[in-house]
Amino acid sequence: xxxxxxxxxxxxxxxxxxxxxxxxxxxxxxxxxxxxxxxxxxxxxxxxxxxxxxxxxxxxxxxxxxxxxxxxxxxxxxxxxxxxxxxxxxxxxxxxxxxxxxxxxxxxxxxxxxxxxxxxxxxxxxxxxxxxxxxxxxxxxxxxxxxxxxxxxxxxxxxxxxxxxxxxxxxxxxxxxxxxxxxxxxxxxxxxxxxxxxxxxxxxxxxxxxxxxxxxxxxxxxxxxxxxxxxxxxxxxxxxxxxxxxxxxxxxxxxxx
Amino acid sequence: xxxxxxxxxxxxxxxxxxxxxxxxxxxxxxxxxxxxxxxxxxxxxxxxxxxxxxxxxxxxxxxxxxxxxxxxxxxxxxxxxxxxxxxxxxxxxxxxxxxxxxxxxxxxxxxxxxxxxxxxxxxxxxxxxxxxxxxxxxxxxxxxxxxxxxxxxxxxxxxxxxxxxxxxxxxxxxxxxxxxxxxxxxxxxxxxxxxxxxxxxxxxxxxxxxxxxx
Numbered sequence: 001x002x003x004x005x006x007x008x009x010x011x012x013x014x015x016x017x018x019x020x021x022x023x024x025x026x027x028x029x030x031x032x033x034x035x036x037x038x039x040x041x042x043x044x045x046x047x048x049x050x051x052x053x054x055x056x057x058x059x060x061x062x063x064x065x066x067x068x069x070x071x072x073x074x075x076x077x078x079x080x081x082x083x084x085x086x087x088x089x090x091x092x093x094x095x096x097x098x099x100x101x102x103x104x105x106x107x108x109x110x111x112x113x114x115x116x117x118x119x120x121x122x123x124x125x126x127x128x129x130x131x132x133x134x135x136x137x138x139x140x141x142x143x144x145x146x147x148x149x150x151x152x153x154x155x156x157x158x159x160x161x162x163x164x165x166x167x168x169x170x171x172x173x174x175x176x177x178x179x180x181x182x183x184x185x186x187x188x189x190x191x192x193x194x195x196x197x198x199x200x201x202x203x204x205x206x207x208x209x210x211x212x213x214x215x216x217x218x219x220x221x222x223x224x225x226x227x228x229x230x231x232x233x234x235x236x237x238x239x240x241x242x243x244x245x246x247x248x249x250x251x252x253x254x255x256x257x
Numbered sequence: 258x259x260x261x262x263x264x265x266x267x268x269x270x271x272x273x274x275x276x277x278x279x280x281x282x283x284x285x286x287x288x289x290x291x292x293x294x295x296x297x298x299x300x301x302x303x304x305x306x307x308x309x310x311x312x313x314x315x316x317x318x319x320x321x322x323x324x325x326x327x328x329x330x331x332x333x334x335x336x337x338x339x340x341x342x343x344x345x346x347x348x349x350x351x352x353x354x355x356x357x358x359x360x361x362x363x364x365x366x367x368x369x370x371x372x373x374x375x376x377x378x379x380x381x382x383x384x385x386x387x388x389x390x391x392x393x394x395x396x397x398x399x400x401x402x403x404x405x406x407x408x409x410x411x412x413x414x415x416x417x418x419x420x421x422x423x424x425x426x427x428x429x430x431x432x433x434x435x436x437x438x439x440x441x442x443x444x445x446x447x448x449x450x451x452x453x454x455x456x457x458x459x460x461x462x463x464x465x466x467x468x469x470x471x
């Protein structure tokens with residue numbers, strides 16, 4: 001039986017992990033390679049590095065980080081952030097990434113999804129969608145796509161569900177659905193958003209944004225229909241270990257590795 | 258005595274090579290059919306589609322080199338699409354011939370399932386093969402990492418060494434003499450995957466590698 005996946009996400013800037021990872025008692029706790037190895041040893045099913053670097057010089061550092069990680073950590077590694085062209089994808093894949101996550105660049109140029117899928121296969125292309133909830137005229141929830149992750153996020157006016165469906169049609173192999181409303185709240189995933197998308201999509205969906213407890217992850221899987229969950233703070237700050245969360249979900253009847 | 262890793266542009270080649278290098282085996286990355294023909298063991302990686310892969314293998318002469326390595330009993334490991342192309346035919350992007358080394362057809366998962374299958378799934382050993390050296394030190398029903406939309410529907414069930422349940426049961430490991438093939442990615446399956454590769458190198462290819470520390 002296919003297992004539900006737990007995927008820690010590390011924000012990397014100029015070769016160092018930011019958003020402090022506070023549970024690792026190690027002088028190199030900011031080293032993405034050290035943390036990747038740590039998460040691998042503690043049962044992570046995959047890893048995501050998100051490059052929040054602004055300049056292209058610093059992006060070369062990311063290539064080096066990916067290379068050093070791939071030489072030591074033998075589980076799937078996704079790299080996102082600042083990837084705008086098929087050549088950018090190629091560099092990261094050669095460096096050892098298994099998948100490429102694209103977000104803003106795909107909204108600005110949807111053909112990037114199909115070009116990437118044609119050249120490297122759909123399994124390489126993860127479409128990450130930042131979403132904010134809005135209300136329609138009768139008060140039913142709607143969701144809009146945002147670009148430029150972070151403090152400068154911009155509304156696009158694009159319907160998130162329609163964009164998710166289009167992304168799958170263009171050849172994305174997986175979707176990350178990140179609720180900006182829930183992100184950082186520790187209040188749980190946006191389950192209605194996940195349900196709306198997973199019920200209409202035939203490719204794996206990864207829930208992101210809002211996880212604070214194992215129960216939230218359970219809800220993301222069971223009520224939201226997610227195949228995997230992306231989580232950062234819940235693990236980085238040592239509130240839970242991956243092993244604890246997996247044991248809890250296993251006890252609730254989910255198939256975990 | 259070298260291990261030839263066939264380079265025909267497969268996306269996972271670098272990571273297969275990294276995993277093998279981590280195990281300390283001497284290897285040659287090659288797209289030269291003559292080098293494949295002389296190798297003491299061969300690894301065929303793969304990600305993507307059988308149609309593209311077969312086109313490249315045919316054009317480069319690697320298809321014939323793989324067939325003759327197989328006929329000569331050279332230890333061989335196919336990974337993912339490198340497993341699928343060993344079959345007779347594939348239905349991906351329209352029916353086409355594959356290498357015809359293992360009897361069977363490459364079929365797409367039914368549309369009722371999420372396709373691709375992405376993630377960790379268990380390999381259940383078959384009675385005939387459960388004591389094979391390829392599985393040394395790896396418990397039955399261990400999880401490995403899969404990424405695929407197609408699977409090998411082999412007609413000779415005796416070559417199925419491992420099976421996996423994705424609503425339907427499909428062969429995840431095939432063994433026929435010195436030839437082995439895995440639908441999962443051992444190079445991405447953590448310590449179990451490294452051990453699987455280590456077992457292939459040590460017990461099937463009979464090449465030197467470092468002791469495994471996992």
